[in-house]
Amino acid sequence: MDLARLAAGALYRPDSARAPVRFAAAELRAYLTRLFGDAPGERPVAGATGAWLHLAPPEADSPPEIPAPPAGAEYALVPRAGGLTLTAATPRALVAAVYALLEAAGCEWSPDGP
Numbered sequence: 001m002d003l004a005r006l007a008a009g010a011l012y013r014p015d016s017a018r019a020p021v022r023f024a025a026a027e028l029r030a031y032l033t034r035l036f037g038d039a040p041g042e043r044p045v046a047g048a049t050g051a052w053l054h055l056a057p058p059e060a061d062s063p064p065e066i067p068a069p070p071a072g073a074e075y076a077l078v079p080r081a082g083g084l085t086l087t088a089a090t091p092r093a094l095v096a097a098v099y100a101l102l103e104a105a106g107c108e109w110s111p112d113g114p
Helices: 003-007 017-035 093-103
Strands: 008-014 041-047 051-056 075-080 083-088
Touching: 003 017, 003 051, 003 083, 008 017, 017 051, 017 093, 041 075, 051 093, 075 093
Parallel strands: 008 041
Antiparallel strands: 008 051, 051 083, 075 083
């Protein structure tokens, strides 16, 4: 998965997303900008529900169907169609999924702040 290429693409999310989902999307966009100098365009999906985000390459369309995380899992990172779907059992678990992805990309956080 080429996260730099996805940073230049699109970030799909449910259009009526709850606050934690919107926060997760904003954090992901902000950190991708810090890492790669580019942020994916945010693309709300009309009528979609749930706790998920989908990073897609610039030329891709919105994902046709969002898988649920595996039974018993709080969240899952699912590579698909050249992109990456972050899906979670709850909106707050989606925030954890975003931070797990960013940590895997090399981000670190200090308890002392910036």
